[in-house]
Amino acid sequence: MQLTTIGFDADDTLWQNEQFFRLTEDRFAELLADFAEAKHLKQSLLDAEMRNLRLYGFGIKGFTLSMIETALDVTAGKVPSSVIARIMEIGRDLLQHPIEPLPYATETLEALAGRYKLVLITKGDLFDQERKLAQSGLGDHFDGVEIVSDKTADTYARIFARHGDGPQNSMMVGNSLKSDVIPALRAGAWGVFVPHELTWVFEQEEPPVGEPRFRKIAHLGELPELIKSL
Numbered sequence: 001m002q003l004t005t006i007g008f009d010a011d012d013t014l015w016q017n018e019q020f021f022r023l024t025e026d027r028f029a030e031l032l033a034d035f036a037e038a039k040h041l042k043q044s045l046l047d048a049e050m051r052n053l054r055l056y057g058f059g060i061k062g063f064t065l066s067m068i069e070t071a072l073d074v075t076a077g078k079v080p081s082s083v084i085a086r087i088m089e090i091g092r093d094l095l096q097h098p099i100e101p102l103p104y105a106t107e108t109l110e111a112l113a114g115r116y117k118l119v120l121i122t123k124g125d126l127f128d129q130e131r132k133l134a135q136s137g138l139g140d141h142f143d144g145v146e147i148v149s150d151k152t153a154d155t156y157a158r159i160f161a162r163h164g165d166g167p168q169n170s171m172m173v174g175n176s177l178k179s180d181v182i183p184a185l186r187a188g189a190w191g192v193f194v195p196h197e198l199t200w201v202f203e204q205e206e207p208p209v210g211e212p213r214f215r216k217i218a219h220l221g222e223l224p225e226l227i228k229s230l
Contacts, residue, residue, distance in 0.1 A: 003227060005164030006112060007156070007184070008142075009174030010122035010129065013220075014109075015136050016100045018198040021063065024090055028067055031083050036074045045070045046201065053202075057149050059125035064091030095128055099135040102196075104221035109141035111224050119144040119163045121172065123151055123179070151179040153186035160189060173223060176203035185211050190230070194220055 011017035025045065029038035036044070048066040056062030067087045071079040112118060120142045122129050129147045133139050144163045148155055160170040171190035174180025176199065181191035185208060193207065193216045208214050217226055 002165075002169055003116060003171060003190070003230065005117040005119060005160055005170040006227075007119045007121040007146075007159065007170065007172040007189075008109075009172075009176065009180045010120055010132065011124070012175045012196040012198065013102070013173065013180070013194055014105045014120075014138060015102055015132065017132075018196065018200055020094060020097045021200070022198060024063075024094055027090055028070075028087070031086055032071060032074060032079075035079075041070065041074060044074060048073075050202070057125075058123050060091060060094045060128055061125055063094070064088065067091070095131075099132050101136055101138065102220065104219050105138065108220045108223050109138055112227075113141045117143045117164050119146060119159065121146045121148065121151070121156075121159060123148050151183055153183045156184045156187040156189055160187070171227075173220075175199060177205040177207060178203050181214065182208055185213055189213070190215065192217060192223065192226065194218075194223075 008014060025042055028045065029041045032041055045066060048070045049063065052062055052066050052069070056065055064087065068084060071083060071087060109118065118141055120133065124147070126147050133145065146159050156172060157167050160167040164170050167184070167187040167189035171192060172180055172184035173192040173194060175194050175196040177193055181193050182205060185191040190213045191208070191211070193214070195216070207216070215226055217223060
């Protein structure tokens with residue numbers, strides 16, 4: 001096996017992301033505390049997000065619209081306009097939150113750049129993902145950037161064919177088993193799981209134990225040595 005291309009997920013693999021959504025959910029629950037309990041509100045919000053994924057896709061804009069929909073639902077359409085305005089403000093805040101690279105992200109990319117083709121493969125809102133990449137300071141390490149609507153085996157097959165020698169000589173690294181690892185394995189690539197302490201429930205999946213190209217590391221700093229051992 002000659003590894004030529006390595007794909008990296010962005011959110012919660014290279015920089016913090018989910019923690020901002022969790023904080024926003026808490027603020028949302030406080031806004032509507034007079035209408036429903038926090039647990040019920042958060043579940044209603046999650047249900048709205050799941051329903052709306054096929055319409056809005058992944059990202060902050062869809063999340064904001066789902067908050068508004070949930071506010072209308074739990075108040076039977078009587079949510080005050082001031083609350084809607086506050087939800088919109090919270091959504092704008094999310095679109096401007098500072099980017100905090102995770103430990104070992106910079107060092108690992110520096111160690112691998114030039115030896116392999118590095119490709120950022122992320123899903124979500126185009127403008128927001130471009131903003132986060134620019135603010136992260138990590139963009140110069142990548143030979144390519146792919147912002148996609150979803151991550152499937154076909155997605156990885158196309159990307160690794162475009163940026164390398166196909167999935168058989170490629171690797172995908174990320175914190176989501178469902179989006180980063182399992183579909184990459186199905187495409188024929190290596191899949192490396194880097195757990196994050198906060199992972200959205202939609203992205204959770206059982207580890208593909210027994211898959212010969214599946215690997216798990218504790219943090220990105222372990223990736224260079226893992227690659228050497230393959």
